[in-house]
Amino acid sequence: MQVKESSVPVSVVIITRDEEQNIAACLQSVRWAEDIVVVDAESRDRTVELCKLFTPRVYQRPWPGYAEQKSFALQQAKHEWVLSLDADERVSDELREEIAALVLSHSECDGYYLPRLSAYLGKWIRHCGWYPGYQLRFFRKSKVSVAKARVHEGFVVQGKVGYLHGPLLHYSYRDLEENLRKLNRYSTLEAHDRLGQTHVRWYHFVFHPLSEFWRKFVVRKGLREGMHGFVLCAMSAFQKMVLYMKIWQLQHWSRLTVLYEKAGAPPCQLEPVEEDGPVGRRHHTQ
Amino acid sequence: MGLSVVVITRNEARNIVDCLQSVAWADEIVVVDSGSDDGTPELARQFTDKVFIVPWQGYSANKNFALAQTTREWVLWVDADERVPRELAEEIRETLANGPEVDGYEIPRLAFFMGRWIRHGGWYPAPVLRLFRRACGRFSDDAVHEGVVLQGARGRLKHHLLHYTDLTLEHYLHKLNVYTTLSARTQLARGKSAGLGHMVGRPLHTFVKMYLLKAGFLDGMQGLMLALLSAGHTFFKYAKIWYGLQERDEPGEPAAHYRAENTAPQRGGGETACPRCPQ
Numbered sequence: 001m002q003v004k005e006s007s008v009p010v011s012v013v014i015i016t017r018d019e020e021q022n023i024a025a026c027l028q029s030v031r032w033a034e035d036i037v038v039v040d041a042e043s044r045d046r047t048v049e050l051c052k053l054f055t056p057r058v059y060q061r062p063w064p065g066y067a068e069q070k071s072f073a074l075q076q077a078k079h080e081w082v083l084s085l086d087a088d089e090r091v092s093d094e095l096r097e098e099i100a101a102l103v104l105s106h107s108e109c110d111g112y113y114l115p116r117l118s119a120y121l122g123k124w125i126r127h128c129g130w131y132p133g134y135q136l137r138f139f140r141k142s143k144v145s146v147a148k149a150r151v152h153e154g155f156v157v158q159g160k161v162g163y164l165h166g167p168l169l170h171y172s173y174r175d176l177e178e179n180l181r182k183l184n185r186y187s188t189l190e191a192h193d194r195l196g197q198t199h200v201r202w203y204h205f206v207f208h209p210l211s212e213f214w215r216k217f218v219v220r221k222g223l224r225e226g227m228h229g230f231v232l233c234a235m236s237a238f239q240k241m242v243l244y245m246k247i248w249q250l251q252h253w254s255r256l257t258v259l260y261e262k263a264g265a266p267p268c269q270l271e272p273v274e275e276d277g278p279v280g281r282r283h284h285t286q
Numbered sequence: 287m288g289l290s291v292v293v294i295t296r297n298e299a300r301n302i303v304d305c306l307q308s309v310a311w312a313d314e315i316v317v318v319d320s321g322s323d324d325g326t327p328e329l330a331r332q333f334t335d336k337v338f339i340v341p342w343q344g345y346s347a348n349k350n351f352a353l354a355q356t357t358r359e360w361v362l363w364v365d366a367d368e369r370v371p372r373e374l375a376e377e378i379r380e381t382l383a384n385g386p387e388v389d390g391y392e393i394p395r396l397a398f399f400m401g402r403w404i405r406h407g408g409w410y411p412a413p414v415l416r417l418f419r420r421a422c423g424r425f426s427d428d429a430v431h432e433g434v435v436l437q438g439a440r441g442r443l444k445h446h447l448l449h450y451t452d453l454t455l456e457h458y459l460h461k462l463n464v465y466t467t468l469s470a471r472t473q474l475a476r477g478k479s480a481g482l483g484h485m486v487g488r489p490l491h492t493f494v495k496m497y498l499l500k501a502g503f504l505d506g507m508q509g510l511m512l513a514l515l516s517a518g519h520t521f522f523k524y525a526k527i528w529y530g531l532q533e534r535d536e537p538g539e540p541a542a543h544y545r546a547e548n549t550a551p552q553r554g555g556g557e558t559a560c561p562r563c564p565q
Contacts, residue, residue, distance in 0.1 A: 121529060176526050177467050184459040202510055227482065231525050234485070238518050242459065245511055249400070249455050259401035260453060264369070266300040268453040 011077030019087035095166030110159030111139035128222035191246035288358035298366035389438030390418035407502030470526030
């Protein structure tokens, strides 16, 4: 089935901030939708300008947190069926056709999980536990709400939920430097979430990373992805190690600051943990 | 005779006062700042008139600029996150007063990590050449391990510099990221490549050497953390070399941007030679 421009009665909602590298390709992949809503959190780059080439419905407002921003975007949707996208995602042709067929027919479900295919350093990753990595992203506006939980924020659909086959394409990790930067950020956020869960001991630094590597590389068949799989799994293991070290750091922070002062070290504070934008804390550790 | 101290900085407001206080006894202090927006140059001016604000042109270029501004016969280079304790200051003054027989001195360095002075794992004494006759030294071009190239004989001092390296893991990882990219770029420019063997073997080697052979386990929890993180550092050094040689257009989009133009660190630009790579 061929789908024409602006022909499918679906609202696509996207929240952005500083996404000029991604947003054009993202919007290009949903030109078939009748309604596109972009809610931008005061980008300092060309994001808004680029969005206006694709849709008149671009809203700008300060970043109030993930759940609030997504809710606001949802409220602006004109159609009953809504597809929620992130700027670093694209809709594949298969997914587009599936969605178009679905809204034109009578659907028995109120929401659908979409498989998400992610690229890591330029290679599509089908193992390592990354695929299908279902995301609940397509639903009836009247049946969905946004959960506000701090860790697993996301959509909640009241009613029957199904699965689609066409993948969302996710361009998440484009180079190792960006990968490490995100790792540094996410592990700090996660450490704060898990502060009270375990009393960290030295062996956590060794065995958690090893088991993470084993699980992703062997059990989840990361080795089939070749070198990319190896680097990805090693990266996950490293992330686990850093996570536990950061939990340790938090658990001992008051003692550490005393030691710092005694040793004549300069004043020092931990980074704040506020979420810092639409691509705040979604990551692949499952 | 006489001694100039050189410091290059970027956003070192929390360090610069203590640092300069510890070398206030020197005959001259030269501070070269690039792009600070936290008032570092103003703080430095309390100690010296020779504060220069220049654009960032890489570690060695900025340091050689600083060197060119000095006027005394001897130069002591310190980083903003280092301090010269009294014992070392006395040793330096005495050495210079007694008419030194060599042209440069290595100084041991004691690093502070996560609340502990690190005395093992190959981190101590790990002497660095920091005191040299102005006429005999200049800074080399190596992107990460920029250091003093000395023409002449070298000696070694007994007392150590203090180095407040990373007070948070976040900062450690930020530096790890910057340094491994710089290092990979240097290696790629030299035509080096890396594969699975490097990515498995070298990190293991780093860990075994630091933690077992050099007795890093004697530094307790911090020793283990450093050995593991250093293994990670080694891994990323080689992983970035490997990645630099990949074809990067498989999923239909020009995916990667190994930004060659962006060699300046984004924060804390006073960071200098990578303390983690065994030299």
